[in-house]
Amino acid sequence: MNTCLSWIIDALNNSQLNHFVMDNAVVFPTLEMLHFLGLSLLFGALLIVDLRLVGIAKQLPLEKVEAFLRFALIGFAINLISGALFVAGDPDRYLVNLAFGLKMLMIVFAGLNTLYFLLRVKPKLHFNSHGQPPSSEAQVVAWLSLALWSSVIILGRFIPYVETP
Template sequence: MPLLQHLCQLLYDSHIGTMIRESDYAFSVIESVHVLAVTLLVGTIAILDLRMLGLVLRSISITRIARSVFPLTWSGFVVMFLSGFLLFWAEAAKNYTNPAFRIKLILLALVGLNPLIFHTTVYRRVHEWEVLAISPWRARIAAIASLTLWSGVIIAGRAIAYF
């Protein structure tokens, strides 16, 4: 048995994994918290992405919006990560072979690379374009990639239950 599959089986068979999975309420409560955290995270990211596309809040600078939403974005991320890990823990052995889960992980890696690339390139010169109604093409590409990848993460996450 491959090491990763063995680790997934250990998580699945653990007391915590079994407790979450077999509880009348634990899994559904954790899943609800996860969905709300994803909503907070993606919602705040979408505000910034839609602003960079020039579709909303055109009169407000990019950096002002970013400063306003980033604390909420990070809060959503932390809760999403922790609740997602607990959901994975409860179903690790099943998720190991689930194609929707694997696609979600790939999309999460890509959605993590997108802001890393954006903030180390285009955003470094934000002071030059932050008040423009429509951002430069590279910022718009990053915004479109972000919205597309997050949509994919949500769709793949939802599909996990059906595979």
């Protein structure tokens, strides 16, 4: 194992945060519930926005659907905090796990996709046009968002089952 990674794992294992997460009977289960809640908010909101962008429910105005993005942001924040606490609590499991590493990579790609959407696609969307199909660029970004976040969920479910080398 990489010396730097070993040092990080040792530091986390010896931290007060690790002891708080692992030595308290209610913390880890509470984090799991919060992580699921955050995931539901994040993916549920993105599902509504992305499916509208690919052309489903065209009767819904884009400006109404856009309101769901704040729920996605709240869900992401919940997952960022609970996920960081998972890692701090059990770094031996997460930091050497291939599924976890791939999940983090997919989150980075999803973040870049979101940044592209916010900077390049969203400014071109016509929010006052009912039923107007979004551009093909918006549709590609939406399909990519659905694929990336779905892979994040799937890879997250693989973490407990992937053997550590």
